[in-house]
Amino acid sequence: PRCANCMSGLEKIIEEKLGRWRQQGEAAEYYALRNRGPYKPTVSHELNRFGGQMGPYVDALLDLQTVEYINASPIDNLGEEAPAFIATMCPKRSTFEHFWMMVWETGARVIVNLTHERDKVGSAPADKRERYWPPFDEAMERESRGWAVQVRTLGHESCESVAGLLRYAVELRGSASGGPPPSRGERTRVVVLYWYSRWLDFPASSSIGTRPFYANAENVLHLAVHLQQLLARGEPHWCVCHCSAGVGRTGTLIALLRVLQRLPALQSEAQLDGFVRTTIERMRERRLWMVKTDVEYALLYAATLLWLRRSRDKEFELSWQGDGGDDWGATALAISEALGPAASHLQEVRESGRKRGSSATGLHEGSGEESGGDNAIDNARDVQRYRDASLPAPP
Template identity: 25%
Template sequence: MGTGATCPSVVTQRPCSCPRTQVSSVEQCLDVSLVPWLLWLLEASSSGERKGKMQSTMTCPSLKLSKSKLIRVENFEAYFKKQQADSNCGFAEEYEDLKLVGINQPKYAAELAENRGKNRYNNVLPYDISRVRLSVHTHSADDYINANYMPGYHSKKEFIATQGPLPNTLKDFWRMVWEKNVYAVVMLTKCVEQGRTKCEEYWPSKQAKDYGSITVAMTSEIVLPEWTIRDFTVKNNLTSDSHPLRQFHFTSWPDHGVPDTTDLLINFRYLVRDYMKQSPPESPVLVHCSAGVGRTGTFIAIDRLIYQMENENAVDVYGIVYDLRMHRPLMVQTEDQYVFLNQCVLDIVRSQRDSKVDLIYQNTTAMTIYENLAPVATLGQINGHIA
């Protein structure tokens, strides 16, 4: 894919039908308090006075966007119905407000000539302030990878969001896994979708494989209807140290779309979290799709939302997406994904209210199969696949 490609859904958003989002660019910049200022400018323009001053001040005033829209759980269903009215008009307005969040932050490292070929899409570049820095070997550019630390509910570096590896970034990907002490990888894309390569297959299938100084060997693979679980041993050949890694590969999420049902993603999130309880607390969860923003942002957001509901009895979809976009551009990439997050919250609220049972592992045959297996099986024991 490389440097000339543009992540397509960024430029194919459906136009919002809400009256608020159809106003002109000038109207979007104005509120009632600015009317006197505007009248002064118009008067000055027509009379030719204060020309120099007007040239220096006639810019669109920056509006301070809200950073949070916290909703109590008991009020969320009414809030959802209000925002959903008129073809999701309220959600469309919220999503529109998020489009400019964080975009002026520098991305100098990603734009360096020596790093451009390491970016899958030329419009999805990591912000310098939160980018993951690798160790430097021989050149200063050795520290670059298209990845950002992302805040979770518990810490500012709870996740790493990254793009699907390219052929020329495979070594960097595994170096990041080792250097950042990653024990879990969440993959939310297929390697090829609709005939297009979305991610290089970065893991070995049968025999162990070297990626620079890192050797990776797969020890098990469990193929289920909605996702695949793979276990690996990751070894640093310079020190002979090694640690386990589990890849959670969600295979039923369409590119730029959303899963068929909310319970699929919710169950998958709990599956990942159950495994992370066995991992070192300082180990970040590495999450990627193709660009590392749409599906990746949606997964990280639902994890944070569930924790927020459990601990605060409140939920802030808007605020969480705002926070994610301050750390990596375009997180939660489409309006449909934003609405889907709200739908996930609504379904959890209804499930807990109506049945008093958490929406965990319900109606998921795959979970039953998975729970009956040993935590780590060998390829020989399970023949590589369970259908």
């Protein structure tokens, strides 16, 4: 347990740190973190957003039986006690079905969407988000009838405690062609999809310490505490998390959950700074650009400060207002009871990562170059060839 003096001392240190960053107009320490940009071969593919770039590392792809390629990475190297996340991009129209097949096959029960409501909608290179859950437009509705996994939105509600936070109950129904059921022979499953729609992408460094900065940190903290409690229920299971590219806001939320989990053991500035650094650099072994800006880095400290000031779970309880449609209470209860599926696929993917030589504890040495350059692979179908040949980079 943390002593009161240590807590108050750490609060003061974080306050001073955030004050210094606000005065300087940036969080300079962020740029000392290793491997910010690509330092290993990545997959360049038309199914990726941003013109095929921002692909996952070749040695950290999510292995699926039902989808040949999806831009997704297992973030499973933060410690055995840490929640296991799948970091992925916001689906494009051409990958909606792939996304839901991934959710179905991995047994995920929770999805977190961090795209901003004003992010540009579409699947063109400059677009950032799409609505990939029903109701769809007429063309996508027709297409979705042929999907191996059928998707139906049961209802949704708005959070009264956090502006811009919605959650949806989504029912998945697997067909015989949808691949093996993830656990217990189930053919239907309800997942909960959280959408926090007020987190701006790429705010200016000068925003650190401003009122909007702290308001967002407060909202993200509420979401993180809620998820921490939710993911602690039952057996381990995957949580799917994405923003636009699935690196910046996504990495920040995952890192915050880990910091909150470890915080009682962090007694000094050096311990906190070291743990934040290690967490981010380990995530970057699995996926490029995780925690992409100094503002996101600073948010980790701001949320931690807010937690230290108010570290009682009851202060972070969320209240919800239904949409007046289907019986959300019954649906929410079903979700709560369903959390905690068998962890078999979670363990399979973890073991697969270890067999490929990924370290769950060590940190890679890398140049930290921020340009993909020759590290891009032209076609995802070639990935297995590079794995088998153990080449350091594509020829």
